[in-house]
Amino acid sequence: MPLPADPDLRRRSRLVLVLCLLVSLILLALPTATKIAVADGLASVLLAPYTGTVDFLDAVAAAHRRNLALQSEVAALRLDAAACERLRRQRDELAAALGLVTAAPARLVPCEVQERRLSPEATLVRITSPEPVAWERFQPVVTAAGLFGRVRQATSPAAAWVELLTSPGSAVSCEIVRTGLTGILEYRDRRFRLTMVGRDEDVRPGDRLVTSRIVASLPGLGLATPRWPAGIPVGTVVSVRESEDPLFLEITVEPAASFTRPGLVFVVTGAGDWYEVAPAAGEGGAP
């Protein structure tokens, strides 16, 4: 059935045709370089939805491939972790059979920070636990990120004052994970420094520090490190410089834990090394 032949429609259609032809002729009359530039501009506008869709689909496909690769990597890592767990258990059993392990495994008791007290001698926070804790002087206190401080004084079975690592006079015996090199972490001049590390030792920025079992004492400075479980994360080496001291390096350390926003903290009970503990899932033990 033919469409209605409206004279207005015919005029309008001729006008539209003339306009379209005019624009086309103008485009045709442009210099070649301008034509290419116009075509590029038009293509980027008109084909943007298409290219956007294609890019999105490419990204989805890449993410899918990456996901598959990561899944296989995770599966391999899980197998490795299971093998490591078996080896760790065998090692613990052998060490126990040989009488090398005497300490009970370390355990974490969650506590909340209730109060902060600043004094020239120390920066203290009062923590409380929902359950009674077997408090001991100088027990390590950690956050989810790393070492936070040490127990200074218990005020009740479920509360104690904790001295932060930033307190003057606190010292921690540390070990560099990469090399096993030991040193003492001190807080001086508003910076953490790893001291007692010889000038010829291999220390690099980015090296991670954990607590060491080795007890160190500095009688001249009146410092002594407590005996703590080994392997608690402490911080990362930020810079290494040769100091004026002819014997030792000057090593600056960024602490792992935040002292201004600690959130939940944990008291470490028991003396077993951090990395020797293999807790059952959900028991809140050390990793």
Next chain:
Amino acid sequence: MTLQQRLARWLVLGGLGLAWHALAAPRLGLGGAGPDPLLVILGAVALGEGPVVGSLAGFALGLLADLSQPVTLGLHAAAGALAGHLLGRFALDMAPGVPLVEWSAGAAAAAGYGVLVLVGRVLLAGGAFWRPLLTAVLPSAALTGLLLLPVLRLLERWRLGGSEW
């Protein structure tokens, strides 16, 4: 049916046609010449909507075709606008629905479009005329007209062919 709904349906048809043009059209050729999906879409739009929309659709589809050949930018747009206008006028003046008439209109519009583009290309960039005309343009126009028929029947069946304009 509102203008937005009509625009939406033609946009969907255009999207499908473009996808077909990009994916399947190269495999539909006979002896090197195949139907042009863009002209099939143009034929369906112009016969369904009239000369105004036909001209605009032809211009837009031609401009899309021009983007791949920037040296002759505007050539396909002009030819498309003319083909769309003529097909729209055909819808006003004659009675679509007779397959032979529709095939003739579609093939004639496709042939006119092809000849215009070929002439423009020869004038602007040089090259042969008669050989591509006989081996590519005219067979392609015949196949385009042939392919237009089932598309028109499909649109009629789905009530996509409007007659408001």
